[in-house]
Amino acid sequence: MNLEFCCPTLFGLEGIVADELRFGGKLTDVRAENGRVLFTGDRGTLIWANMHLRCAERVLIRLASFPAFDFEGLFEGTKAIPWENFLPVSASFPVKGHSLNSQLFSVPDCQKIIKKAIVDRLGAHYGISWFEEDGDRYQIQFSIMHDQVEIFLDTSGAGLHKRGYRANANAAPLRETLAAAMVKVARWRGRDPFIDPFCGSGTISIEAAMIALNRAPGLMRTYDAEKWHWIADTAWKDAREQAISEVRTGVELDLCASDIDPEAVALARDNAGKAGVAQFIRFETADATRRAYPEAGTLFANPPYGERLLDKESAQQLYRGMGRALAKSDLRQYYLTSDPEFERFYGYQADKRRKLYNGMIRCDLYMYFKPVTERRPVHGNPSGRADATARRGTEPRRADKPMGRNDQTGKRERTFGEGKKPFARRAQQEGRGEKSGFAPRDKYAGTQKKSTPYRDKTANSKGRNPRNPEKPRT
Numbered sequence: 218m219n220l221e222f223c224c225p226t227l228f229g230l231e232g233i234v235a236d237e238l239r240f241g242g243k244l245t246d247v248r249a250e251n252g253r254v255l256f257t258g259d260r261g262t263l264i265w266a267n268m269h270l271r272c273a274e275r276v277l278i279r280l281a282s283f284p285a286f287d288f289e290g291l292f293e294g295t296k297a298i299p300w301e302n303f304l305p306v307s308a309s310f311p312v313k314g315h316s317l318n319s320q321l322f323s324v325p326d327c328q329k330i331i332k333k334a335i336v337d338r339l340g341a342h343y344g345i346s347w348f349e350e351d352g353d354r355y356q357i358q359f360s361i362m363h364d365q366v367e368i369f370l371d372t373s374g375a376g377l378h379k380r381g382y383r384a385n386a387n388a389a390p391l392r393e394t395l396a397a398a399m400v401k402v403a404r405w406r407g408r409d410p411f412i413d414p415f416c417g418s419g420t421i422s423i424e425a426a427m428i429a430l431n432r433a434p435g436l437m438r439t440y441d442a443e444k445w446h447w448i449a450d451t452a453w454k455d456a457r458e459q460a461i462s463e464v465r466t467g468v469e470l471d472l473c474a475s476d477i478d479p480e481a482v483a484l485a486r487d488n489a490g491k492a493g494v495a496q497f498i499r500f501e502t503a504d505a506t507r508r509a510y511p512e513a514g515t516l517f518a519n520p521p522y523g524e525r526l527l528d529k530e531s532a533q534q535l536y537r538g539m540g541r542a543l544a545k546s547d548l549r550q551y552y553l554t555s556d557p558e559f560e561r562f563y564g565y566q567a568d569k570r571r572k573l574y575n576g577m578i579r580c581d582l583y584m585y586f587k588p589v590t591e592r593r594p595v596h597g598n599p600s601g602r603a604d605a606t607a608r609r610g611t612e613p614r615r616a617d618k619p620m621g622r623n624d625q626t627g628k629r630e631r632t633f634g635e636g637k638k639p640f641a642r643r644a645q646q647e648g649r650g651e652k653s654g655f656a657p658r659d660k661y662a663g664t665q666k667k668s669t670p671y672r673d674k675t676a677n678s679k680g681r682n683p684r685n686p687e688k689p690r691t
């Protein structure tokens with residue numbers, strides 16, 4: 218069975234996920250796009266991607282992509298998908314999705330139309346008109362952008378950042394996929410000392426240990442597709458055994474994770490225990506600005522940003538303290554923070570910066586990897602970004618924002634093409650819109666309760682964007 222897959226990623230991680238697929242998964246047909254990576258493969262690919270990708274949010278099967286300007290087009294395009302190949306008669310198939318810059322803008326109505334089309338198709342195949350939906354979950358997602366519909370089947374279930382080791386987290390945990398990405402960007406593979414002096418719940422050190430040990434991140438969890446009848450149980454079992462056989466043994470690692478808060482250190486130790494890597498990490502309680510550091514190796518830090526932990530001024534004093542402690546050190550250093558003035562307080566320009574999103578918060582990864590002699594001090598306000606920020610305040614530029622999201626609230630906001638009137642207003646002006654001729658026509662109309670022979674227990678009208686589908690957590 219040849220399948221087309223789509224992995225949504227946090228913005229900024231697309232290239233890393235594409236590399237994981239190319240080099241780890243040995244795939245050739247891999248395309249990175251804004252906030253997602255597309256690739257093709259078979260059932261084995263589906264299992265491998267779920268179990269091994271460290272930086273993707275989930276693995277979706279792209280079932281169809283077609284233009285639709287009205288409900289009829291959406292209905293017919295959805296009905297054309299061979300649903301009977303994927304969904305058994307008992308399947309529970311909630312539908313969720315989002316619409317942006319499209320004629321079909323009412324997410325709840327699109328959910329109903331898609332559901333009705335699937336019921337029509339499956340009803341004809343199974344010879345029934347009522348679906349109990351009391352079996353395994355087949356989560357359906359749709360995306361409508363610029364009138365182009367995409368229909369997906371979610372194979373992962375819980376997001377892939379949920380590895381199963383972090384039941385508890387501190388106040389501002391870093392998403393596991395982003396922590397793994399930091400380690401990958403630095404190309405740290407366990408050969409030199411590692412230190413995270415702001416470890417919180419320990420995410421970066423745990424991900425680093427798993428990378429160094431070549432331990433698949435998804436070994437400890439389950440997936441929705443594990444229960445699907447068209448993928449043999451033995452395929453999952455074999456893939457797990459194969460992944461276990463690939464774990465490096467006899468490896469000596471020098472990882473240290475510390476935090477000023479003893480409770481955070483205890484939490485990090487506990488999480489590392491759950492992940493099965495506690496024996497590879499030294500945990501310490503220490504103030505990052507005063508502790509001793511190894512002379513060489515790599516430092517990873519996700520210090521407070523002054524948003525949820527500490528106020529801005531205290532966070533910036535911390536950056537100043539880190540600069541005093543480490544700007545002259547040969548340690549390679551990687552700091553992830555949303556503060557655009559980090560370099561000014563640290564005192565030195567980063568050798569490289571990389572824009573990343575921690576949930577909905579736009580951050581930069583400030584990288585110091587060149588020899589100390591090449592480090593350039595910041596006099597006043599040296600960097601382009603800091604200059605621009607000073608001019609415009611700390612507000613990110615519009616172009617910095619992930620599409621369709623509000624920076625402050627993280628909620629979806631409708632975006633419109635430049636110079637175009639907002640669609641709702643245009644629709645009203647032109648006598649269209651949900652309350653006029655744009656409501657579902659009779660053939661598709663009717664609420665689920667009244668006229669459709671199925672129950673949609675979990676339909677989600679929030680319309681989250683699958684290109685950035687997980688809730689912000691920092």
Ligand SMILES: C[S@@+](CC[C@H](N)C(=O)[O-])C[C@H]1O[C@@H](n2cnc3c(N)ncnc32)[C@H](O)[C@@H]1O
Pocket residue numbers: 386387389390391392414415416417418419420421475476477478481503504505506519520521522526535
């Ligand atoms: C953003 S959180 C780190 C989150 C962590 N990456 C995780 O995944 O859970 C920042 C951490 O810095 C710690 N911290 C604050 N000031 C510190 C200091 N002076 N020295 C060391 N740790 C400090 C806080 O206790 C908090 O756990």
